Amino acid sequence: MIEESVKQSITNDLVNGINPKELEKKYGVSRTTVYRLRKTIAKANNRKVDHDLDLKTIKHQLKEQKTRYQASLGQIADLQKELNQYQHLTELSKILLPANWKILPSVKKEVIAFLNGSDWHIDEEVDPDEIGGVNEYNTEIAERRIEMFFRYALKLLNGCRSMSVINKLVIGALGDFISGWIHDELMEASSMTPPEAIVFAFELWLNGLQFLLDEGDLEEITVVCCCGNHSRITKKNEVKKSHKKTYEWLLYQFLAKWFAMKGETRIKFKLPEGYFNWLTVFGRDIRFHHGNRISYRGGVGGIHIPLRKAVAQWNKARHADLDVLAHWHTRETSKDYVINGSAIGYNEFAESIKADFGPPEQSFFIIHPEFGKTAEFPIVLP
Numbered sequence: 001m002i003e004e005s006v007k008q009s010i011t012n013d014l015v016n017g018i019n020p021k022e023l024e025k026k027y028g029v030s031r032t033t034v035y036r037l038r039k040t041i042a043k044a045n046n047r048k049v050d051h052d053l054d055l056k057t058i059k060h061q062l063k064e065q066k067t068r069y070q071a072s073l074g075q076i077a078d079l080q081k082e083l084n085q086y087q088h089l090t091e092l093s094k095i096l097l098p099a100n101w102k103i104l105p106s107v108k109k110e111v112i113a114f115l116n117g118s119d120w121h122i123d124e125e126v127d128p129d130e131i132g133g134v135n136e137y138n139t140e141i142a143e144r145r146i147e148m149f150f151r152y153a154l155k156l157l158n159g160c161r162s163m164s165v166i167n168k169l170v171i172g173a174l175g176d177f178i179s180g181w182i183h184d185e186l187m188e189a190s191s192m193t194p195p196e197a198i199v200f201a202f203e204l205w206l207n208g209l210q211f212l213l214d215e216g217d218l219e220e221i222t223v224v225c226c227c228g229n230h231s232r233i234t235k236k237n238e239v240k241k242s243h244k245k246t247y248e249w250l251l252y253q254f255l256a257k258w259f260a261m262k263g264e265t266r267i268k269f270k271l272p273e274g275y276f277n278w279l280t281v282f283g284r285d286i287r288f289h290h291g292n293r294i295s296y297r298g299g300v301g302g303i304h305i306p307l308r309k310a311v312a313q314w315n316k317a318r319h320a321d322l323d324v325l326a327h328w329h330t331r332e333t334s335k336d337y338v339i340n341g342s343a344i345g346y347n348e349f350a351e352s353i354k355a356d357f358g359p360p361e362q363s364f365f366i367i368h369p370e371f372g373k374t375a376e377f378p379i380v381l382p
């Protein structure tokens, strides 16, 4: 057996390139022994090459991994940025986004439409030269405006039907369809005598009501009739039986009889029985009147204050939820009243009392079963 130290010395010498034959002599060992040791060195060398190759591969892989890692870090940074933005927007959306309301299927309530006709003064002429050119009126214009009044009333009615069911229309016929002969100057200036004018008014109402019956798709029209101050047959405004002392009382009687004789059951006339005419709809008491019993002599603030005073006094006798009136030629509305405009529009009288200027217009409104008077529209008659 050769000692391990000798083996190591021979191996060292072999590695240092010393000839094997010299080593046989130097260490006194056989050729086979040197040969085996040489073989062992070769094997070890081979293993080292393999190891170096492995190392080279690993180093290459590591380099690749490093590159990929760097790329991944970049991607992670980008994604983190995106995530931050998303989280920021999510936070903001809690504050900024609307509640995403949807249109609900509509449930249409049945409401009642109201149309006010008054102060047509169809026998009076307005010369534009006398009032600065802001208005003109004569029988032809009157006829055109009244036709427009009924046509636009139907338009508004049908417009409101997009939101509500409307089968019933109440028409407040609020008086002063003619100017009459109550003053000497009217006697001179009017284009017709009062009986002529009332026949003209009868024709206009007949045409308008028949148009609404034919085209309005309505189950019921109620005409609430009030007499104005202009068609009276007395010199002064009276209080006893004042409504029966007017041409308008006559007009309403004839209209009612006309439709009754035709057998038209869809239209009802609530004929005047006094200054007021009452109608109850959806449990609400509505007081219709011409409006001339309110004392107003012009002044800042308009008709509202004197009207409120009058309403408060009348309400002590019988409470009304709504007053519907005319006479003042200025369309106005508030929570508990509707004042109709006029068809004649601005005239010498309006100028003399310094009335608010406005276009010729009438009024249309809606009574809702729960909310009372809701929408009120002008019917402008240019």
Ligand SMILES: [Mn+2]
Pocket (backbone or CB within 6 Å): 176, 228, 229, 230, 290, 292, 326, 327, 328
């Ligand atoms: Mn009047």
